[in-house]
Amino acid sequence: MSMNQDVDIRELHERIQMESSFVDLISMEMNKVIVGQKHLIECLLIGLLADGHILLEGVPGLAKTLAINSLAKTVDAKFARIQFTPDLLPADLLGTMIYSQKNEEFVVKKGPIFANFILADEINRAPAKVQSALLEAMQERQITISDHTYKLEEPFLVMATQNPIEQEGTYPLPEAQVDRFMLKVVITYPKKEEEKLIVQQNLLKEFPKALTILKPEDIIRARNIVKDVYLDEKIQKYIIDIVFATRNTSEYKLNQYDGMISYGASPRASICLAQAAKAYAFIKRRGYVVPEDVRAVCPEVMRHRIGLSYEAEANNITSEQIISDILNIVEVP
Amino acid sequence: MKFSNKTYLLQKKFILILILAITSGVTVHAQGITAKARMDSTKILLGDQIKLFLEVTHPKDVKVTFPALNKMLSQNLELIQKGKVEQSGAGNNLVKEAIELTVTSFDSGKHEIPPFYFKYSKGGITDSVKTNTLTLSVNSFKIDQKKGPTDIKSPYSASLTLKEILPYLLGIILLLSLIFFLLYAIPRRKKALPFLFKQEKPLDPPHIVALRELDHIKEEKPWEKEKIKEFYTETTDIIRNYIVRRFGVSALEQTSEETIKEFRKQRNLADEKSIEQLEQMLSLADLVKFAKYTPLPDDHTITLANAYFFILHTQIEEMKKPEIPVDDREGEEVEIR
Numbered sequence: 001m002s003m004n005q006d007v008d009i010r011e012l013h014e015r016i017q018m019e020s021s022f023v024d025l026i027s028m029e030m031n032k033v034i035v036g037q038k039h040l041i042e043c044l045l046i047g048l049l050a051d052g053h054i055l056l057e058g059v060p061g062l063a064k065t066l067a068i069n070s071l072a073k074t075v076d077a078k079f080a081r082i083q084f085t086p087d088l089l090p091a092d093l094l095g096t097m098i099y100s101q102k103n104e105e106f107v108v109k110k111g112p113i114f115a116n117f118i119l120a121d122e123i124n125r126a127p128a129k130v131q132s133a134l135l136e137a138m139q140e141r142q143i144t145i146s147d148h149t150y151k152l153e154e155p156f157l158v159m160a161t162q163n164p165i166e167q168e169g170t171y172p173l174p175e176a177q178v179d180r181f182m183l184k185v186v187i188t189y190p191k192k193e194e195e196k197l198i199v200q201q202n203l204l205k206e207f208p209k210a211l212t213i214l215k216p217e218d219i220i221r222a223r224n225i226v227k228d229v230y231l232d233e234k235i236q237k238y239i240i241d242i243v244f245a246t247r248n249t250s251e252y253k254l255n256q257y258d259g260m261i262s263y264g265a266s267p268r269a270s271i272c273l274a275q276a277a278k279a280y281a282f283i284k285r286r287g288y289v290v291p292e293d294v295r296a297v298c299p300e301v302m303r304h305r306i307g308l309s310y311e312a313e314a315n316n317i318t319s320e321q322i323i324s325d326i327l328n329i330v331e332v333p
Numbered sequence: 334m335k336f337s338n339k340t341y342l343l344q345k346k347f348i349l350i351l352i353l354a355i356t357s358g359v360t361v362h363a364q365g366i367t368a369k370a371r372m373d374s375t376k377i378l379l380g381d382q383i384k385l386f387l388e389v390t391h392p393k394d395v396k397v398t399f400p401a402l403n404k405m406l407s408q409n410l411e412l413i414q415k416g417k418v419e420q421s422g423a424g425n426n427l428v429k430e431a432i433e434l435t436v437t438s439f440d441s442g443k444h445e446i447p448p449f450y451f452k453y454s455k456g457g458i459t460d461s462v463k464t465n466t467l468t469l470s471v472n473s474f475k476i477d478q479k480k481g482p483t484d485i486k487s488p489y490s491a492s493l494t495l496k497e498i499l500p501y502l503l504g505i506i507l508l509l510s511l512i513f514f515l516l517y518a519i520p521r522r523k524k525a526l527p528f529l530f531k532q533e534k535p536l537d538p539p540h541i542v543a544l545r546e547l548d549h550i551k552e553e554k555p556w557e558k559e560k561i562k563e564f565y566t567e568t569t570d571i572i573r574n575y576i577v578r579r580f581g582v583s584a585l586e587q588t589s590e591e592t593i594k595e596f597r598k599q600r601n602l603a604d605e606k607s608i609e610q611l612e613q614m615l616s617l618a619d620l621v622k623f624a625k626y627t628p629l630p631d632d633h634t635i636t637l638a639n640a641y642f643f644i645l646h647t648q649i650e651e652m653k654k655p656e657i658p659v660d661d662r663e664g665e666e667v668e669i670r
Binding site: 009230232234235286287288289290291292295327328329330331332333 | 566583585586587588590591619622623624625626
């Protein structure tokens with residue numbers, strides 16, 4: 001076998017084999033704490049490697065917070081947990097200027113957002129101005145307090161949680177802001193066997209803890225390799241076809257969804273789909289993306305980017321259903 | 334001039350009668366009940382029809398009976414049609430009742446229509462009120478003496494209705510259909526051609542199409558023209574299209590892994606060797622297509638061979654028509670018992 005020289009996939013392949021060994025270690029450490037939820041762990045890794053923020057949705061008690069906490073613990077990096085409440089203010093998140101009597105001047109008191117990993121717990125419980133402050137930081141990766149602009153440290157990853165029930169007194173994230181999350185992961189209940197293990201684990205004298213196995217530099221290095229993962233033009237076309245199918249259903253013989261989609265996925269969706277597919281290929285120890293990678297990450301990347309019309313909601317049509325049908329109709333290269 | 338007393342009395346009586354006749358010439362009054370007869374024309378040609386109206390106005394509490402009408406209203410006046418009695422208010426607690434009659438006459442001359450009597454009963458007293466008399470002039474046709482005798486004019490022709498035309502129309506359609514059937518349909522049927530539309534060319538079986546396209550690639554040898562990626566893309570597309578038509582597996586919308594999984598799941602689709610060769614071919618093609626992998630020259634022939642093998646081993650055998658044994662004893666007499 002000989003590999004093409006302009007993109008040295010063999011060399012890349014070897015690098016990936018070497019550098020991706022931590023993937024197994026992270027999974028192992030997380031599996032110590034989290035029972036089941038393999039897909040959740042995979043999605044957290046994709047977010048970590050593709051430099052994309054993650055929104056976790058699931059009913060209370062499915063270990064959303066624990067999973068993010070554990071992932072943060074595996075990396076020797078600054079971790080901050082912010083519990084979003086209705087009385088939270090942007091300054092509580094970003095920081096503010098405090099007058100120092102000792103120095104007789106205003107000094108900056110940085111907020112919890114100045115960390116590598118942010119767990120925004122129950123993000124939809126805080127008012128829009130707080131959400132907006134966080135989401136702006138997510139996009140710009142910098143904070144301005146008074147006259148000073150502070151760059152956020154890399155890796156900077158926001159993992160937000162929200163539960164789909166108890167909608168009273170919540171502030172649902174606007175579509176434009178939800179779009180800034182690369183992945184929206186929906187967690188479901190564990191299986192019977194898994195739940196049995198969870199109970200057993202929680203009855204132990206000491207709850208298992210995830211060990212710190214990585215440094216922030218390792219993550220940044222892995223991210224650079226992920227960027228090098230080869231994405232062929234055919235795969236790019238496949239990604240664009242999938243995204244376009246959400247915008248123009250009849251063109252892709254999905255006439256059953258005419259009038260069901262109020263707005264389709266944005267170009268940011270195409271970018272995120274490509275980045276997430278690359279990260280998935282890295283996790284699978286490949287130096288190139290195959291259609292399987294795109295299909296594997298598609299639901300998480302697209303589900304929060306398709307706006308459903310009232311007609312669709314009345315007919316109990318979900319964005320997952322639409323994505324599944326799109327994947328079944330768009331020709332694979 | 335002197336008049337005798339008797340003559341004077343007679344003259345006075347006459348004037349009185351004349352005045353009475355003038356004042357009660359049109360309508361006849363009786364205790365608030367009036368009756369009237371009128372025509373829409375007083376002059377007609379022989380046989381022409383006119384309308385004759387009989388009207389009576391009476392108080393609401395008075396019951397009035399219309400006169401009984403015979404076929405011949407008078408010696409020369411014939412009743413053709415009788416309308417319904419129509420009632421309307423006439424003010425001052427009065428009611429007006431009227432009937433419309435269609436009459437004609439076949440005798441020329443000046444005919445007097447006698448008054449019609451309406452019976453009524455009021456306060457236990459029965460009496461009658463009569464209409465005025467009418468005069469109708471019936472003129473005969475002027476005969477042109479110079480022309481001499483002419484033929485009787487034939488009846489006017491009335492316009493045709495659909496009901497009258499329909500049998501002829503159906504007959505024509507039937508005749509045209511018969512002609513069409515004889516001239517167009519029968520010859521087409523004999524030639525086994527479709528009745529109206531052009532017969533669609535039947536699609537070749539999937540393996541024939543796939544083999545034909547593979548032969549074309551084999552002849553073209555794209556790998557010799559540095560079109561390696563195109564070669565693998567085309568070859569896998571041929572195989573995927575073949576799988577769609579042959580097995581009904583939607584291979585075009587599936588990844589290679591999903592297609593192989595489907596074959597392994599449904600074991601009856603193909604034997605293990607064929608699946609293995611398909612997997613080998615698709616995996617190699619995926620590497621070329623998505624990983625910029627440059628295969629060895631032998632890989633091209635192996636891929637092509639795998640494609641041929643997979644099609645030949647999974648194709649549906651065409652049913653051959655059983656040969657009918659020919660009877661050599663043509664013309665021989667066969668005894669039937």
